[in-house]
């Protein structure tokens with residue numbers, strides 16, 4: 001019976017995902033779990049059979065095909081790291097080269113860009129599932145994707161543009177190169193009522209537009225690619241009169257891994273397409289629900305280049321399931337990502353400084369759209385430099401920024417109590433200059449060890 005249900009749901013979602021839109025409420029939670037478990041085992045056996053590179057690694061770990069019979073074996077399988085993926089992406093491919101006709105690259109914010117190869121079916125399935133999620137937002141009919149379009153290897157915009165088409169909606173890839181007035185004209189001209197973009201670009205657009213944005217009729221703004229604060233959510237929702245929706249998904253996952261619903265209370269996981277684990281980044285041990293750690297995923301629907309236990313480097317936790325979300329989706333939720341593990345800084349006298357603490361402190365300052373924080377060493381002290389994008393920096397910018405920084409407990413203690421941290425340059429730079437020519441800003445730079 002389960003096999004029949006599994007096949008029918010797969011066939012259903014592939015033939016016309018719009019049929020799924022109003023059926024989620026009727027899918028029991030246990031079925032999603034059974035479906036994910038079956039797809040995980042199928043993926044592991046598929047990878048073992050078709051990727052000689054991964055098979056040899058798994059064999060060294062003492063695993064044979066006969067061991068790959070249940071999801072519990074996953075914890076014995078070695079992780080896939082970003083370095084390994086960047087080094088040799090073709091080693092992870094499971095089909096002949098001529099079937100891989102799409103490529104999606106990571107932004108390469110901190111290290112080398114990773115290339116993900118996809119078959120036509122992979123690309124179609126992933127964009128269809130992102131499109132299905134888009135249709136769950138009532139009233140959305142016309143969408144603008146505002147992502148960098150000048151870079152031929154950064155494909156976020158192209159994926160979203162295809163997903164909009166898969167959702168059966170009118171869509172535009174308007175990029176980030178248009179002026180604010182051109183973007184506003186586009187919204188007015190075509191009745192765009194949903195925007196998909198990055199938080200730093202929407203913040204900049206909000207500042208540069210210099211007009212009443214509430215009258216434009218934007219209902220939802222979906223943000224991804226960077227972490228952002230609840231303060232920014234409040235500020236942008238007031239400015240646009242729209243709901244801000246957080247989404248999560250790195251390029252290695254082709255972006256559509258999790259999304260908030262209209263309830264804005266945790267991100268629903270695409271459980272039938274990704275198996276999610278939260279691990280202790282130091283030991284690799286799987287952590288229980290509710291405990292924060294590194295997010296690791298295994299793709300469940302990809303045939304060209306499936307990834308098994310891929311370490312994202314992002315910090316989050318799985319939310320303990322209590323009851324079904326009021327939106328009706330039967331899938332689990334994860335918490336909003338707190339930032340990247342390699343962006344967690346140890347400052348001053350051994351205090352942890354988390355990226356979301358800096359977001360909360362700085363992105364709540366009116367007119368400030370993005371920032372770049374750099375740490376250097378001067379003798380026994382850490383020196384913190386900060387550049388912010390702001391359209392009209394106040395005369396007392398240094399005071400405003402230092403007060404914001406001191407509101408973060410670890411910075412306050414290190415600066416005022418133990419006095420092992422000092423402030424260096426606190427400066428304002430033109431809007432858009434920090435990310436110029438890049439998909440997104442490198443917000444944290446630690447030069448103390450180089």
Ligand SMILES: [Zn+2]
Nearest residue numbers: 261263325327
């Ligand atoms: Zn929900």
